[in-house]
Amino acid sequence: xxxxxxxxxxxxxxxxxxxxxxxxxxxxxxxxxxxxxxxxxxxxxxxxxxxxxxxxxxxxxxxxxxxxxxxxxxxxxxxxxxxxxxxxxxxxxxxxxxxxxxxxxxxxxxxxxxxxxxxxxxxxxxxxxxxxxxxxxxxxxxxxxxxxxxxxxxxxxxxxxxxxxxxxxxxxxxxxxxxxxxxxxxxxxxxxxxxxxxxxxxxxxxxxxxxxxxxxxxxxxxxxxxxxxxxxxxxxxxxxxxxxxxxxxxxxxxxxxxxxxxxxxxxxxxxxxxxxxxxxxxxxxxxxxxxxxxxxxxxxxxxxxxxxxxxxxxxxxxxxxxxxxxxxxxxxxxxxxxxxxxxxxxxxxxxxxxxxxxxxxxxxxxxxxxxxxxxxxxxxxxxxxxxxxxxxxxxxxxxxxxxxxxxxxxxxxxxxxxxxxxxxxxxxxxxxxxxxxxxx
Amino acid sequence: xxxxxxxxxxxxxxxxxxxxxxxxxxxxxxxxxxxxxxxxxxxxxxxxxxxxxxxxxxxxxxxxxxxxxxxxxxxxxxxxxxxxxxxxxxxxxxxxxxxxxxxxxxxxxxxxxxxxxxxxxxxxxxxxxxxxxxxxxxxxxxxxxxxxxxxxxxxxxxxxxxxxxxxxxxxxxxxxxxxxxxxxxxxxxxxxxxxxxxxxxxxxxxxxxxxxxxxxxxxxxxxxxxxxxxxxxxxxxxxxxxxxxxxxxxxxxxxxxxxxxxxxxxxxxxxxxxxxxxxxxxxxxxxxxxxxxxxxxxxxxxxxxxxxxxxxxxxxxxxxxxxxxxxxxxxxxxxxxxxxxxxxxxxxxxxxxxxxxxxxxxxxxxxxxxxxxxxxxxxxxxxxxxxxxxxxxxxxxxxxxxxxxxxxxxxxxxxxxxxxxxxxxxxxxxxxxxxxxxxx
Numbered sequence: 001x002x003x004x005x006x007x008x009x010x011x012x013x014x015x016x017x018x019x020x021x022x023x024x025x026x027x028x029x030x031x032x033x034x035x036x037x038x039x040x041x042x043x044x045x046x047x048x049x050x051x052x053x054x055x056x057x058x059x060x061x062x063x064x065x066x067x068x069x070x071x072x073x074x075x076x077x078x079x080x081x082x083x084x085x086x087x088x089x090x091x092x093x094x095x096x097x098x099x100x101x102x103x104x105x106x107x108x109x110x111x112x113x114x115x116x117x118x119x120x121x122x123x124x125x126x127x128x129x130x131x132x133x134x135x136x137x138x139x140x141x142x143x144x145x146x147x148x149x150x151x152x153x154x155x156x157x158x159x160x161x162x163x164x165x166x167x168x169x170x171x172x173x174x175x176x177x178x179x180x181x182x183x184x185x186x187x188x189x190x191x192x193x194x195x196x197x198x199x200x201x202x203x204x205x206x207x208x209x210x211x212x213x214x215x216x217x218x219x220x221x222x223x224x225x226x227x228x229x230x231x232x233x234x235x236x237x238x239x240x241x242x243x244x245x246x247x248x249x250x251x252x253x254x255x256x257x258x259x260x261x262x263x264x265x266x267x268x269x270x271x272x273x274x275x276x277x278x279x280x281x282x283x284x285x286x287x288x289x290x291x292x293x294x295x296x297x298x299x300x301x302x303x304x305x306x307x308x309x310x311x312x313x314x315x316x317x318x319x320x321x322x323x324x325x326x327x328x329x330x331x332x333x334x335x336x337x338x339x340x341x342x343x344x345x346x347x348x349x350x351x352x353x354x355x356x357x358x359x360x361x362x363x364x365x366x367x368x369x370x371x372x373x374x375x376x377x378x379x380x381x382x383x384x385x386x387x388x389x390x391x392x393x394x395x396x397x398x399x400x401x402x403x404x405x406x407x408x409x410x411x412x413x414x415x416x417x418x419x420x421x422x423x424x425x426x427x428x429x430x431x432x433x434x435x436x437x438x439x440x
Numbered sequence: 441x442x443x444x445x446x447x448x449x450x451x452x453x454x455x456x457x458x459x460x461x462x463x464x465x466x467x468x469x470x471x472x473x474x475x476x477x478x479x480x481x482x483x484x485x486x487x488x489x490x491x492x493x494x495x496x497x498x499x500x501x502x503x504x505x506x507x508x509x510x511x512x513x514x515x516x517x518x519x520x521x522x523x524x525x526x527x528x529x530x531x532x533x534x535x536x537x538x539x540x541x542x543x544x545x546x547x548x549x550x551x552x553x554x555x556x557x558x559x560x561x562x563x564x565x566x567x568x569x570x571x572x573x574x575x576x577x578x579x580x581x582x583x584x585x586x587x588x589x590x591x592x593x594x595x596x597x598x599x600x601x602x603x604x605x606x607x608x609x610x611x612x613x614x615x616x617x618x619x620x621x622x623x624x625x626x627x628x629x630x631x632x633x634x635x636x637x638x639x640x641x642x643x644x645x646x647x648x649x650x651x652x653x654x655x656x657x658x659x660x661x662x663x664x665x666x667x668x669x670x671x672x673x674x675x676x677x678x679x680x681x682x683x684x685x686x687x688x689x690x691x692x693x694x695x696x697x698x699x700x701x702x703x704x705x706x707x708x709x710x711x712x713x714x715x716x717x718x719x720x721x722x723x724x725x726x727x728x729x730x731x732x733x734x735x736x737x738x739x740x741x742x743x744x745x746x747x748x749x750x751x752x753x754x755x756x757x758x759x760x761x762x763x764x765x766x767x768x769x770x771x772x773x774x775x776x777x778x779x780x781x782x783x784x785x786x787x788x789x790x791x792x793x794x795x796x797x798x799x800x801x802x803x804x805x806x807x808x809x810x811x812x813x814x815x816x817x818x819x820x821x822x823x824x825x826x827x828x829x830x831x832x833x834x835x836x837x838x839x840x841x842x843x844x845x846x847x848x849x850x851x852x853x854x855x856x857x858x859x860x861x862x863x864x865x866x867x868x869x870x871x872x873x874x875x876x877x878x879x880x
Contacts, residue, residue: 009758010498011495011498023548026486027487042814049461052492052555053555093450098462107821267808267811363705379482
């Protein structure tokens with residue numbers, strides 16, 4: 001928008017990588033966020049809400065490599081501060097801090113903004129919402145909890161109705177066992193390469209593996225392993241057929257088998273939960289089950305919900321052993337992408353159900369009626385346009401308000417209200433009881 | 441909690457001035473926040489959600505004095521960043537930025553965290569929730585909007601049920617007009633002193649006024665003015681009786697009279713909305729109506745909801761004239777204080793209505809039942825304790841879960857579920873249809 005006078009004024013665009021929505025988009029966003037929250041509560045997860053700012057050392061204890069560079073970090077007074085870059089590290093600190101006041105297994109959800117000063121890039125956000133669930137156990141956490149997470153993911157995305165999706169499930173122990181059987185010393189960099197399979201394809205992954213100074217034999221075995229496909233049963237059979245005599249590998253396969261069995265037992269259809277041996281999740285702290293979720297119609301969005309099992313959540317903060325399993329939805333990116341693709345179409349402009357328009361100087365009736373309507377749970381607004389009905393109707397039109405009540409001299413005299421249904425054009429005078437029925 | 445091994449571990453307490461709640465407290469907090477949100481929507485306000493981080497110049501344009509010193513400000517790359525210290529300045533920027541896409545009068549609410557690096561002090565927070573509403577007009581905004589805000593405040597606090605409260609209403613023009621009639625050049629510092637009346641009392645205020653180099657005559661008139669009390673009608677009569685021939689003063693009195701008339705018209709009882717000439721609101725940008733709200737039983741909390749009218753919201757960002765009126769609830773402090781006083785008693789531990797306890801090795805029935813219950817809208821959890829019923833019952837007890845379903849061999853054989861009502865101790869076997877009825 002060109003505005004010659006605006007030059008001296010301060011720039012009003014949000015910072016690059018930060019986003020804000022128009023009200024109708026915000027309503028659509030909130031509807032999705034509330035739906036996720038509702039499902040989390042349906043599964044008995046408890047809400048927590050930790051500070052956005054933490055002591056820098058709290059966050060740095062768990063961050064590393066790329067993440068550390070991205071942290072918004074600064075000093076105020078003599079305290080080193082940092083903005084949280086995820087909701088998992090604050091959870092770890094929270095559980096360590098409030099250990100004695102929590103009931104285990106501790107099932108918590110958190111929905112909040114996190115911050116990563118990434119290089120500006122299309123579709124990347126520096127401030128974004130994460131919606132996290134985690135189940136944290138004391139010393140032990142039954143494997144059946146791992147199976148609950150895909151069930152929750154299924155319930156959420158089924159309800160959100162963005163078309164078919166697949167929850168891809170794997171187990172880190174299978175990788176680790178394989179590497180151990182192949183005598184690969186450091187599996188970390190290797191897994192990070194494999195994790196890129198979806199993004200860069202098998203030939204690029206092979207190239208990157210070569211850079212890691214692996215033998216041709218090792219690379220071949222790894223590549224043929226990650227190429228295993230089929231139904232859940234077929235994949236499990238092929239894994240067993242590899243006949244790898246490594247304890248971790250064997251545990252990983254049987255954990256994966258058990259998790260899949262339970263996920264289907266919960267009622268998740270086989271199309272929606274599959275084994276995908278190619279997923280590895282870049283983050284190093286996962287130790288068992290890992291998940292990713294992809295929307296079948298929009299594969300370019302990447303994983304919309306990822307997570308996994310970690311053996312020891314809070315080791316930087318406490319000596320208590322706290323194993324956990326969880327998942328996170330990156331809601332800002334998901335919403336942004338689906339909005340751009342036209343999958344999410346904001347169609348609610350306001351919560352207001354009725355606009356009251358006094359057409360005389362008397363506002364008494366409109367004010368009293370507004371209070372009555374709101375007491376009955378009907379969101380109402382009053383148009384203070386001093387009888388300019390046309391202006392009021394334009395407001396109704398723009399905000400898509402379904403009903404208008406006109407209150408003029410005749411109505412006041414006859415103790416009625418003129419109700420107009422905007423959609424049908426119908427217009428009738430009603431007494432209060434009838435009016436309430438018509439609107440609600 | 442003493443833990444000899446913890447020394448090497450990282451400190452897990454939140455930063456001073458930052459707070460986090462235990463799950464039951466968080467549920468109580470969220471209930472209040474949702475109630476406020478619901479009322480805002482009942483009045484037709486639209487949600488917006490702006491970034492926590494802004495360009496420093498955006499925030500500094502509107503901050504001044506004490507506020508500026510409190511801003512969390514830092515540099516990332518070559519950008520000067522700052523964390524928002526309120527939700528009003530971001531609103532101003534938002535309205536300037538999205539002017540062409542908004543419908544005026546623009547009624548928006550925002551609920552979010554703001555940041556002020558204040559000196560640590562009991563009951564002061566450096567991160568806290570504000571719940572804001574504002575009505576922003578284009579060029580003009582009818583005075584009737586001013587009266588809507590106290591009506592909303594009334595509705596909110598009536599619903600929250602923290603006992604009686606008073607919304608104190610004043611108008612800045614009355615002060616300004618008085619000062620102009622008394623030939624006081626700079627009213628800013630004077631108002632800031634008067635604003636402290638409630639905190640420091642009349643004699644301290646008088647002293648501070650003396651420091652402002654006012655004449656004894658001026659001080660006397662000011663003090664006797666701010667001492668005016670009585671019913672709404674009596675106060676208005678006394679104001680008129682002062683016979684001050686200043687245009688602003690006269691406008692202020694008639695605006696105040698009109699606002700009070702409308703507030704009562706909405707149905708706010710006279711006990712709950714009163715004129716209080718002593719309130720001035722420290723912030724300089726208010727230009728007309730101003731509000732504060734005090735809980736009668738807890739006066740030491742101070743104002744729990746304050747706001748007012750400003751003639752030109754976004755003058756730093758746009759040349760458009762955008763008058764507005766709004767109010768803000770400082771929710772974190774309010775909650776914290778009422779929690780400490782025992783007015784808010786967290787009594788909900790979890791959303792879970794029923795815990796399913798498999799007492800055999802078979803988890804099939806529990807998993808299927810969990811899905812059925814959740815599909816019917818009944819929040820359910822499964823106890824994965826491998827038949828350790830005692831452990832399950834302790835979990836139920838701690839989280840105050842109302843129902844338990846035991847699923848053992850007998851139940852599986854007879855296709856029933858053993859339902860235990862924790863409150864009554866009643867225990868019966870039911871088939872699925874009956875079970876659903878009993879729990880929901």
